[in-house]
Amino acid sequence: MIRLHKWKLLAIALATNLTILLSLAVGDIKPWASIDWLDIIGEGGVSLLAALWLVFTLNSRPTGSVTNLLSLGLALIFVGTFQDLMDEVIAIEDGLFLRGGIESTLMPLGLVVLTVGLYHWHKEQLLFTEQRRKREQDFREYRMQDTLTGLGDARFLKQQLEALQTQCQLNHQPLTLLLLDLDHFDQTNRRFGHREGDRLLRELGELILLNLRRCDLLCRYAGDRFAVVLPNTGELLAGQLAEQLTRAVEHFAYKTNQGETVYHSVSTGMATGADKSEDSAQALIERATLRLLAAKDLKAPRAA
Numbered sequence: 001m002i003r004l005h006k007w008k009l010l011a012i013a014l015a016t017n018l019t020i021l022l023s024l025a026v027g028d029i030k031p032w033a034s035i036d037w038l039d040i041i042g043e044g045g046v047s048l049l050a051a052l053w054l055v056f057t058l059n060s061r062p063t064g065s066v067t068n069l070l071s072l073g074l075a076l077i078f079v080g081t082f083q084d085l086m087d088e089v090i091a092i093e094d095g096l097f098l099r100g101g102i103e104s105t106l107m108p109l110g111l112v113v114l115t116v117g118l119y120h121w122h123k124e125q126l127l128f129t130e131q132r133r134k135r136e137q138d139f140r141e142y143r144m145q146d147t148l149t150g151l152g153d154a155r156f157l158k159q160q161l162e163a164l165q166t167q168c169q170l171n172h173q174p175l176t177l178l179l180l181d182l183d184h185f186d187q188t189n190r191r192f193g194h195r196e197g198d199r200l201l202r203e204l205g206e207l208i209l210l211n212l213r214r215c216d217l218l219c220r221y222a223g224d225r226f227a228v229v230l231p232n233t234g235e236l237l238a239g240q241l242a243e244q245l246t247r248a249v250e251h252f253a254y255k256t257n258q259g260e261t262v263y264h265s266v267s268t269g270m271a272t273g274a275d276k277s278e279d280s281a282q283a284l285i286e287r288a289t290l291r292l293l294a295a296k297d298l299k300a301p302r303a304a
C-alpha cells in the first residue's frame with residue numbers, strides 16, 4: 001500500500017532535508033557539552049513517533065481525501081517536531097523564524113488538519129460498518145450462499161459488487177472483476193461422476209480462497225465458474241493476480257476416490273472499472289463474461 005504514496009513520502013523527505021539545510025545555513029552546530037540530551041530524547045521521541053504514525057497510516061490506506069488529510073496533519077507535526085529537535089543541536093540566532101517559528105506554526109496547524117482528517121475517517125468508518133452490517137445481514141437473511149461450496153452465489157456477487165464499486169469510487173480507486181471458468185469440466189463429470197465433480201468444485205473454491213488477499217471476494221457465479229472481486233485493483237495488478245490464480249488451479253492435482261489424478265486448465269475474463277467509471281455491476285459482469293468467452297474461443301474455437 002505504501003507504494004501508492006511515494007510522492008507524499010518524497011515531499012516529506014524534501015521538507016525534512018530543507019529544514020536541516022536551512023538550520024545549518026543560518027546556525028552553528030552546538031558544542032557537544034552544551035547539548036541537552038534529555039531534550040534530544042524527548043523531542044526526538046515525539047518526532048520519531050509522528051514519523052511512525054505517518055508510515056502506519058500510509059501503509060494501511062488507499063489514496064483519497066481522508067488519507068491526504070491524515071498524512072498532511074501527521075507530516076506537519078513531524079516536520080514541526082523535527083525542527084524542534086534541530087534546535088537542540090544547531091544554535092540559531094534569537095528572532096529568526098527558524099528558531100521556534102516553524103515548530104510553533106506547524107505543530108498546531110498539523111494538529112488541526114489531523115483532527116479534521118480523523119473526523120472524516122470516523123465518518124468513513126461508520127459508512128463502511130453500516131455497509132458491512134447490511135452485507136452480513138443480507139447474507140444471513142436471504143441465504144445468498146451456494147450450498148455446495150459455501151461461497152456467496154451470483155445474487156450475492158452482484159450485491160457485493162455494487163457495494164464495493166461505491167466504496168472504491170469514494171476512494172478514487174479502480175476495481176476489477178475476474179471470472180474463472182474450468183475447461184472441459186463436463187468431461188470430468190462424465191468420466192468420474194457428479195459426486196467427484198462436486199468435491200472438485202469445493203476443493204477448488206478453497207484453493208482459490210487461499211490464494212486471494214484479505215480484501216478480495218470470491219463467489220461461485222455458476223456451475224464451474226467462479227467470480228473474484230478485486231477492490232482497489234487496476235488492470236495491471238489484476239492481470240498478475242489472475243495469472244497466479246490460473247497457475248494455482250492448473251497445478252492443483254485433484255485425487256479422485258479411484259486414486260486417479262486430474263488436472264484442469266482454466267479460462268479467465270476480467271473487467272476493470274476505473275475510479276470515475278459509471279459502470280454498473282451488471283455492465284462489469286457482462287464485460288468480464290465477453291472476455292471469458294473470447295478466451296475460451298481462443299483455446300477451442302466454437303463452431304460458427
Ligand SMILES: Nc1nc2c(ncn2[C@@H]2O[C@H](COP(=O)(O)OP(=O)(O)OP(=O)(O)O)[C@@H](O)[C@H]2O)c(=O)[nH]1
Pocket residue numbers: 148181182183184185186187189193194195196197198201222223224296
Ligand atoms: N458436479 C457438478 N457439476 C456441475 C455443477 N453445476 C454445473 N455442473 C456441470 O458443469 C458443466 C458445465 O458445462 P460447460 O459450461 O459446458 O463447461 P465445460 O464442460 O467446462 O466446457 P467449457 O467451459 O466450454 O470448457 C456441466 O456438465 C454441468 O452439468 C455442480 O454443482 N456440480
